[in-house]
Amino acid sequence: KNQVEQSPQSLIILEGKNCTLQCNYTVSPFSNLRWYKQDTGRGPVSLTIMTFSENTKSNGRYTATLDADTKQSSLHITASQLSDSASYICVVSAGDYKLSFGAGTTVTVRA
């Protein structure tokens, strides 16, 4: 069973709207949690990295939250743009090179 579950699997939003992606994990021990953006035909690019003590981190219009007690994270996209259309992948690190990947959420932004 995958230790990182993402929801929804996909979503469609109108340009300018906000959306929130969810990531629940059971990985233990916990070292850090990362959100990546993967454009079609490209490699993933890091958006945010959060350690145990951080509960929010922003990167432009992307804001990630982390609740290490409930083992949940979210990625909020504000004022979406067409270029936000991509897959967003949640990755949890247990340290020592051990990474657990979520299956990703595919976001489609429509004009």
Added chain:
Amino acid sequence: DTAVSQTPKYLVTQMGNDKSIKCEQNLGHDTMYWYKQDSKKFLKIMFSYNNKELIINETVPNRFSPKSPDKAHLNLHINSLELGDSAVYFCASVGGAEQFFGPGTRLTVL
């Protein structure tokens, strides 16, 4: 200057052939990974090397053999290709907690 580069970008080959994918990073990192991304977009770790030494092998068939001639390079050789090997393969270089992915190599086995 590309941080992590892979060649080739596309690879189409027949079943049973042997092929290699090359990866190079100019970031000065010690750790590199190979990932396989299947049609469902799920990324799976295949191998990890640290300073030319294998540290992770995620139960990958021994038809796959990574080779790290130096810290900047981690190549992937695949023997006796099978249909199920069709996927996109990503190389990544790790510095601290940050991973930098290459552009991917789309392998199609016919």
